[in-house]
Amino acid sequence: GSSDDEDTFKILIATDIHLGYLEKDAVRGNDTFVTFDEIMKHAKENEVDFILLGGDLFHDNKPSRKAMHSCLEIMRKYCMGDKPILFDIISDQAVNFGSSRFPWVNYQDENLNISTPIFSVHGNHDDPTGADGLCALDLLSCAGLVNHFGRSRSVEKLEISPILLQKGSTKIALYGIGSIPDERLYRMFVNKQVTMLRPREDEESWFNMFVIHQNRSKHGATNYIPEQFLDDFLDLVIWGHEHECKITPARNEQQLFYVTQPGSSVVTSLSPGEAVKKHIGLLRVKGRKMNLQKIPLQTVRQFLIEDVTLANHTDLFSPEQPNVMQKVQAFCQQKVEEMLEEAERDRLGNPLMPEKPLIRLRVDYSGGFEPFTTMRFSQKFVDRVANPKDILHFTRHRESKDNVKEEAIDFDMLLSRPSSEVLQLRVEDLVKEYFQTAEKNMQLSLLTEQGMGKAVQEYVDKEERDAIEELINYQLEKTQRYLQERRVEASEEKIDEELRKDQRGGERREEVKGRRRDEERKVARGKRGGDRWRRGE
């Protein structure tokens, strides 16, 4: 490992802290705040140069007052103080932090005594929304407690200027992209619209780090970001969003960079990935060499998951027995007792661990068995398990191999995501489907599908109650302006005609361009010529 000297950056790496997740839950309500406190304490004890967060610091796009208050309290407690900052920023901070009202790094603000600066991109849970285009991190940034970077205003093109950091002889170029809908970012990569700017001088002297908050595993054809898309000059990619802890840097043999996936610091779904022991990372960078030390989190609630297949236990019970249900219940109960014992053993000597573990028993009841109601079962564990209501999860193998529908939707994949994301994915699908139909029937005269889709999604996901109204007003104004410029006589038929002209791309003044435009562009690039508009083909 590297020694801690004047040329060595020490960086605490964490992601997906999800402050406020289940904050109303009597048992689990404080988990996220307690663990965030622990993370910050590790940063302090290790005297890191800075903290690097990979998005989803908050679970809710509009965090509750309590979540915001706890976050401010913890940050003020750990980020402020007299410890000197031993590294410099040599890039243009007005570019790096351009979205902030105070576009410079917080530790150089002469009114704030910062001991440990935090740098963070936003995630999909706490991304900018609404007419103001603000996100929760912007409040923290305005309060001088976070340096929010990796933000882009364009939806078709990204040009990423790194934050250039120097400590002694070590130089880090820190790139970041705050969360963007995967399909959009995928498209931008495919269309070569993502550019990572590199410092002109001594190109080879930089350690190049990149923070990204996207799907890493494949969710549908274009609903993730393949590692191959990323520039191969990178040295280390810090991948947020994925909750499974795979923090040990994995080498991508094609691109020759390493990827570390710290994973979330809280269990937000009862799936196997979340059962992997949670860690944060202490990253040391010296010259172009790095070392990542795993720090196990001590305050994270235990989560044990096991699978049982009833058909494998026909020695104990069979579907034909009259009292099979009781036997199966007793069997499941015994399994849970064993898991609780295991949790208990594991908790010995770990006083910071919460008492009640999360337990999930997945019961495959294929082969003629039947699921049972879990109310009485839950009651038995209500004082010993943090999630008594959903300990059991019944699954069944599909009986027929020829079932064509099997491939239609990958429910296992969907269900392995946090439930809020499942909703999001489904809403996305619904919106997409709706607008594909609408397109065919020419029902969209005023609203672009992307604009409307975004508004509907924000309405559903982000409690942006005004999103739809704002979008419609925006489109109406734009249309009126367009018509005024053309001095069109206000006959309705003509307006309709003009609108179609506008939508076909006769004018290219819009900043926000939808999928239609992208497709046009592809067609144009393909030199297929002819009618650029899809309906005409």
Add this chain to the structure above:
Amino acid sequence: GSSDDEDTFKILIATDIHLGYLEKDAVRGNDTFVTFDEIMKHAKENEVDFILLGGDLFHDNKPSRKAMHSCLEIMRKYCMGDKPILFDIISDQAVNFGSSRFPWVNYQDENLNISTPIFSVHGNHDDPTGADGLCALDLLSCAGLVNHFGRSRSVEKLEISPILLQKGSTKIALYGIGSIPDERLYRMFVNKQVTMLRPREDEESWFNMFVIHQNRSKHGATNYIPEQFLDDFLDLVIWGHEHECKITPARNEQQLFYVTQPGSSVVTSLSPGEAVKKHIGLLRVKGRKMNLQKIPLQTVRQFLIEDVTLANHTDLFSPEQPNVMQKVQAFCQQKVEEMLEEAERDRLGNPLMPEKPLIRLRVDYSGGFEPFTTMRFSQKFVDRVANPKDILHFTRHRESKDNVKEEAIDFDMLLSRPSSEVLQLRVEDLVKEYFQTAEKNMQLSLLTEQGMGKAVQEYVDKEERDAIEELINYQLEKTQRYLQERRVEASEEKIDEELRKDQRGGERREEVKGRRRDEERKVARGKRGGDRWRRGE
């Protein structure tokens, strides 16, 4: 006036800034932020020692992200910097700021470079709510930008410790009470449960200031705080909540103190009180002498209000004429034109004033005239008036003097309040009425009327969606605890019996005591003896 020397406190006084009021309005949306910026600029230009706010800094209990962001931005801009602070706090700050996670004044925090500290009580719009008992000011306090004082956890008793400030030879004792429902505070005063603690030594050397955010004018018998209730050792009372600017200190000849009512810095209702020119105050205190300099606010949107009585213009039109409606409309239009001209003249040489004024014409149509629909009327002024939709307000004198209902509800009073408060008053009434009935019929077995009333009101007013659920859980837990302690056999009848015992005051462990208890106490004090429980009388 006083000179600005080392013994003179200079204090900027403002109240009811209502950040975020109508923030979605295309014309008026930024008014509150612009004026808050102006207020802070006056503080800076006048190099005041501190800023004292009288509550309702925010309009919404849960300010929008934009409102909070703008507030943080403006405060960080004006409150931080190198100006030295020339006064000391000699009281126990842990008491003064006990509700904060950082219970000391912000300018003495070694990690914050504060140039102009803000001291504030909360108002009725931004008061503490919910299970966390937090308010918007607590976020600002946690961010180190506001010193929130005047907060009490008890609902039956207040003991107010002043913040003791010293600059040179001048000593100020600053008392404050954050907003409390008027009826509750009224009751506390009547029951002698409000105590203002005074420094033991040199009692006569202190300038005693008191910040209060309550109804000052009478709204029903106990729904305001009479000045006579306040201690007569006070020198100056700073009265928030009332929006009319009556900032020139008025002497209360009974109590021998002065009262200044700065008024709001934004028009939130189109009533005559709000048409009074808006000011903030620059208060100088030297020894026990004070001087208050009025500072007119330059960015406040003009508001002109006029009354016309149609029956006084029978030379122009009469109800019998066939085209009377057109004539009345033309007359009103002419009036508004004149008001607009007046506004225009007034705005000359005031470049900071917003262009479009607020206009209200109150039309008394008594005597056979009829109101007309205002849509076309609004249309005429849509580009010149900030409130085109509600310029006209039709009123009518009651025809019969003998109408008994006349005294029932003072609608004029109600309507002179901001509309949100009208709702609040009505909800309060409804809740009160409901629980008075409920009490008679013994329908409340588990929930105290005060607890439930508070929950319902929070649910309606403060978007506290969980208020009712939380209250019920709290009461259930309390009841269960009580029963467990008594080791009661779980027969339902007995539980019911025990509950009644509990409610009758057999045990006095509750922190929150409702009106029933207050009434009991009164009865007890009155030495009337007998059954303490009202139903028994």
